[in-house]
Amino acid sequence: MLLIGHMGYTVGAAWAIESAARKEIAVDYRAIALMAIAPDIIDRVIFVFILPAALEGRLIAHTLVFQLAFVLALTLFRRGWWFYGIASLSHLLLDTTRLSTDWAKHLLWPLLGSEWRAVNILPGSGDITVPYNTWVWQRIQTASQPYGSGVWWVWALDIGGALILAAFAYRNALYRWPRLREFLTSGIIPGISRA
């Protein structure tokens, strides 16, 4: 799924929860949007800049154990941040384009086998055989191939996510510049007091 699809569904879910809570909680949507794509940011940075042995942009941050540790770390850091941790955890759900043994081994790593190959990392540290700049550029190109792009309904889901973002902006009148500016600087929907 594309980054915009992830952001759309996660922002939409947080919006629904905030509305159901009668707006007594104030959600920072900048944090929600960032957390919706946190696993991709972490793994793509590792893939593009750091680890030659990594095979693609979905690695260790795309495992349940990493995400649960991430939720715990955020909650220990600030109690109310568990909500943003769940936004990152839900990324794994949205990345599921088909159920397979490989998918389960990656998601549940290291429970179904602790080999690095399950999280798309080759044994050993790997080698960079071309100049570093060229290597980074090649990896950026590989990492920008959207995951599951061969499946038509993944594209439909991405369009759905973009439509949710459009509805969010429209319903909260973010097309008005003062409201948009307030939203971008505070992260919360204008008119909702911060909890």
Ligand SMILES: [Zn+2]
């Ligand atoms: Zn992902």
